[in-house]
Amino acid sequence: MKYKAHTVGTVVLTAGIIHLNNKIGLEIKPLYLIVGAVFGGLLPDIDHPRSLLGSAIQPVSTIIKETIGHRTLTHSILFTVIISLFASIFNINIGIGIGLGMLSHIILDLLTPETNGVAFLYPFYKKKIKLLLIVLQKLPPQLNIKV
């Protein structure tokens, strides 16, 4: 999935969270949340040298891709929690936004049919999982959808 789709998905998710926040009255600052979310929505693909962020640090992204692979560590829940907590030390709203953006990215990659899956439980479970495949396999056979 391309960065534009991840950015749109992240902004939609974050707008929903902001709307929900307005209903329950938490102290979330929407601008910081969106800035963090947009960055977080792009961050997982730092493991690919041709991605938007990966191309900016191509030697590092190439090493990551060739050693542990694309859609592994940087697409994991563990990495999301670590990065989100680390950013929260400096600004809680940006930290939460980064976490939301990264989760949105992982979910969208899981639902993308063109990918070979996401190892979102890396390093505890290194096999890549395709959520769309699981969903399609659960549909009734009368729908005749090929996976």
Ligand SMILES: [Zn+2]
């Ligand atoms: Zn990705």
